[in-house]
Amino acid sequence: MNNQIKKINLTHSFIFFLVVNIFCFLMFKFSSNISSILCFLLILILGVSHGSLDHNKGKKLLKLFNIKSTYVFYITYILISVIIVITWIMLPSITLLIFLIIASFHFGKEDTQFLIYNRSYFTQLLYVFKGALIILAPLAFHYQVYFYLLISLN
Numbered sequence: 001m002n003n004q005i006k007k008i009n010l011t012h013s014f015i016f017f018l019v020v021n022i023f024c025f026l027m028f029k030f031s032s033n034i035s036s037i038l039c040f041l042l043i044l045i046l047g048v049s050h051g052s053l054d055h056n057k058g059k060k061l062l063k064l065f066n067i068k069s070t071y072v073f074y075i076t077y078i079l080i081s082v083i084i085v086i087t088w089i090m091l092p093s094i095t096l097l098i099f100l101i102i103a104s105f106h107f108g109k110e111d112t113q114f115l116i117y118n119r120s121y122f123t124q125l126l127y128v129f130k131g132a133l134i135i136l137a138p139l140a141f142h143y144q145v146y147f148y149l150l151i152s153l154n
Contacts, residue, residue, distance in 0.1 A: 020133055025140070100135050107131030 108131030
């Protein structure tokens with residue numbers, strides 16, 4: 001049963017990869033008017049719900065470290081955010097690059113980890129490549145804005 005699920009997920013991932021690339025190519029080639037609305041809807045539907053579960057992961061982390069107070073998680077969460085903002089102000093290009101790599105890994109791992117049990121370097125790289133589809137989507141929709149943002153950071 002587990003092998004069948006892995007095979008279905010691999011097929012699904014491959015088809016999703018192809019469909020997203022074809023869709024991005026068509027959007028890039030023929031129309032950029034609808035892409036902003038589509039990106040906004042995807043962020044609302046997928047992005048917000050994805051982040052809304054962070055407190056559940058925080059509870060698991062607190063239990064792992066034998067910490068009883070949930071305030072520790074929220075204070076740490078906010079402090080990490082503040083440190084990232086300060087680092088962004090001081091070193092924007094490096095912070096953006098690190099953020100994009102971490103975000104790619106995060107999105108790829110969240111989508112795939114329940115099917116992969118070994119922790120090899122190959123699976124870690126697979127997570128990054130799979131998550132990069134989400135991170136690089138704005139490049140296909142608004143490449144001029146994407147490059148402008150990257151260049152303006154320097």
